[in-house]
Amino acid sequence: MTTELIVLASASPRRSELLESAGITFRVAPADINEDALPEEEPIDYVLRLAEGKARASAENESSGRFFVGADTIVLCDGEIMGKPKDRADAERMLRKLSGVAHEVVTGFALYDKERKGVVREAIRTKVFFKQLREEEIQSYIDTGCPFDKAGAYAIQGGAAHMVQKIDGSYTNVVGLPLCEVVAALRVMGALP
Template identity: 80%
Template sequence: MNQTIVLASASPRRSELLESAGIAFRVLPADICEDPFPGEEPVDHVLRLAEGKARAASEKTDGRFFLGADTIVLCDGEIMGKPKDHDDAFRMLKKLSGVPHEVVTGFAIYDRERDGAVIEAVRTKVYFKQLRDEEIEAYIATGCPFDKAGAYAIQGGAAHMVQKIDGSYTNVVGLPLCEVVEQLRVMGALPQ
């Protein structure tokens, strides 16, 4: 039985993670507004966006299972999405310097046949070393921060900035792979 999985994301990192688990899928990015609602809690925000992306993709193509995800960085109550420009990236990295923060990824798997979704948020605590301004500038100059929540990629040039993590590494990359694979199995999208 072909249970087509559609990844509602243009993120190459999410695709790489699913490929690393041997999961067959196709990509159909969902274009939805990602602005937070006034007063919306951070976890509610990522869960809403993840489900919104999965459902939006399901309206554009065939398939049964649709996987949406959204990742944010939380530091001192601020939701850090993707930086707008150089100054925003510098501000974010300076704020993360030397303090722990949380990476929260919400994911949703929408099953069109059952017209229902499993929605979950995974949290990982990340500890950055104290960063020098020159390190931040050098990292920004690579261009890496601009399409990443919190202006960094743990799997890339920012790996040397991270002292330790508590929780899922793949969550920090952008998709909590262990939890996603388990839910896909439970829902029947993957063999038991």
């Protein structure tokens, strides 16, 4: 497959690394869309809408490429949708709320076939269990700057690995792209042999 066939509609280095780890050849063409939730929108509907919106927006902006991969990840804790923190206080609030409790990481992904005008969408859920965090752990983690571009203010693959006691489900989903399911969908759509 040529680089022109598969396009990742995301600037996330983590999503790129995951696709590369699967041996997939692709190029990156991020899409900029409004990520505000709609009134009374369910979390699954929200991530699926954003994932598809990113894939379609990238396809509209690009003259080459056939299969466009969009994704969006959120953290769900006690009914709250946690996206990326707005500032330090928001990151502190999120990490305190996640401390000592289980929560869900939900990633919606969409594969848009520009040639056939078809789309495949799926949302993957992973349960994550955090240990009880000490205040100094929260502060020192925030000091690294890592929380500010991560849903729920943490990255399991980085400095927050020690906060996670266990997970139930896809590890790559928590990183930002459920790789097993994405690869399977790319095969079904004919993007991969």
